[in-house]
Amino acid sequence: AQKVTQAQTEISVVEKEDVTLDCVYETRDTTYYLFWYKQPPSGELVFLIRRNSFDEQNEISGRYSWNFQKSTSSFNFTITASQVVDSAVYFCALSEERTGANNLFFGTGTRLTVIP
Amino acid sequence: KAGVTQTPRYLIKTRGQQVTLSCSPISGHRSVSWYQQTPGQGLQFLFEYFSETQRNKGNFPGRFSGRQFSNSRSEMNVSTLELGDSALYLCASSLASGAGANVLTFGAGSRLTVL
Numbered sequence: 596a597q598k599v600t601q602a603q604t605e606i607s608v609v610e611k612e613d614v615t616l617d618c619v620y621e622t623r624d625t626t627y628y629l630f631w632y633k634q635p636p637s638g639e640l641v642f643l644i645r646r647n648s649f650d651e652q653n654e655i656s657g658r659y660s661w662n663f664q665k666s667t668s669s670f671n672f673t674i675t676a677s678q679v680v681d682s683a684v685y686f687c688a689l690s691e692e693r694t695g696a697n698n699l700f701f702g703t704g705t706r707l708t709v710i711p
Numbered sequence: 712k713a714g715v716t717q718t719p720r721y722l723i724k725t726r727g728q729q730v731t732l733s734c735s736p737i738s739g740h741r742s743v744s745w746y747q748q749t750p751g752q753g754l755q756f757l758f759e760y761f762s763e764t765q766r767n768k769g770n771f772p773g774r775f776s777g778r779q780f781s782n783s784r785s786e787m788n789v790s791t792l793e794l795g796d797s798a799l800y801l802c803a804s805s806l807a808s809g810a811g812a813n814v815l816t817f818g819a820g821s822r823l824t825v826l
Contacts, residue, residue: 632817638799640817686754695767696813697744697805701754 597622599689601702608677609710616672616705618687624648626692629663629670630699634684643685646670677709713738715818717802723824729790732821736783736804742766743785744815745777748799757800760785761807789823797825 598621608614620629631643644654646663654661658675674681684706688699716735724730736743744767745757756769760779777787783804789796799822803815 637819638801638822639819640801640803640815642814642816645814688754695759697742697759697803697815698756698767698769699746699754699815700756703753 597624597689597691597694597700599687599700599702601685601687601705603705604703605706605708607708607710610679611676613673613675614677614707616674616685616687616707618670618672618702620668620670620687620689622689622691624691624693628690628696630688630690631661631670631672632686632688632701634686634704636683640686643672674707677707679709679711682707682709715802715804715816717800717818717821719821720819721822721824723826724792725826726792726794728792729788730792730823731786731788732800732802732823734785734787734802734804734818736785736802737816740804740806740816741783742805742807742813743779743783744803744805745785745787746801746803746817747771748801748820749795749797754801757787792825794825797823799823 600619627648629646632640660673662671684704686704687702690699718733742761744759748754759767763779774790779785799820801820803817805813
């Protein structure tokens with residue numbers, strides 16, 4: 596069965612520190628997609644990144660970077676030089692070709708608090 | 712470009728009543744998906760509509776239903792409300808359905824409280 600685990604429930608860091616949010620997934624599909632979404636207090640889920648199972652290249656976008664490792668079924672997210680505006684709940688999610696591209700299985704989220 | 716619009720944003724109902732939530736997708740997006748978010752169960756997929764047809768359904772009882780109109784707007788309905796239906800209901804739209812990764816764009820949600 597498919598599953599996404601975000602073991603870190605809450606993380607607090609001081610502004611300008613780096614922080615890594617962990618995500619471990621389970622799937623039997625060979626074709627699947629991994630996502631990160633950010634949920635600020637307003638409630639709207641904001642898309643951050645999508646990766647497919649055939650692309651293990653790491654990605655960097657500004658202060659954000661993602662490390663995808665199929666060998667350990669992990670898709671970790673690092674924020675460099677954190678800022679107060681990064682405070683939010685971050686969700687890792689998985690979709691499979693078999694169960695539908697728009698049927699996302701979400702982890703339980705990691706609440707990040709950046710202290711000024 | 713307008714985002715995904717959900718109405719109402721907040722509502723309070725009592726047990727046994729029914730509720731209808733509305734979602735207007737991004738212009739040009741033909742797929743609408745619905746998710747329920749609760750503190751206990753997290754984010755769970757309810758169903759997806761594409762071209763007025765339900766394409767996929769999550770593991771929810773038949774009290775949860777939806778539909779999509781020809782202009783891609785979607786509604787979801789919950790009948791015979793229970794206390795456990797209190798949740799944030801999120802709608803997401805995307806260009807397409809089916810195989811291949813789609814980027815879901817979410818609305819701000821409708822927060823339902825059942826008393």
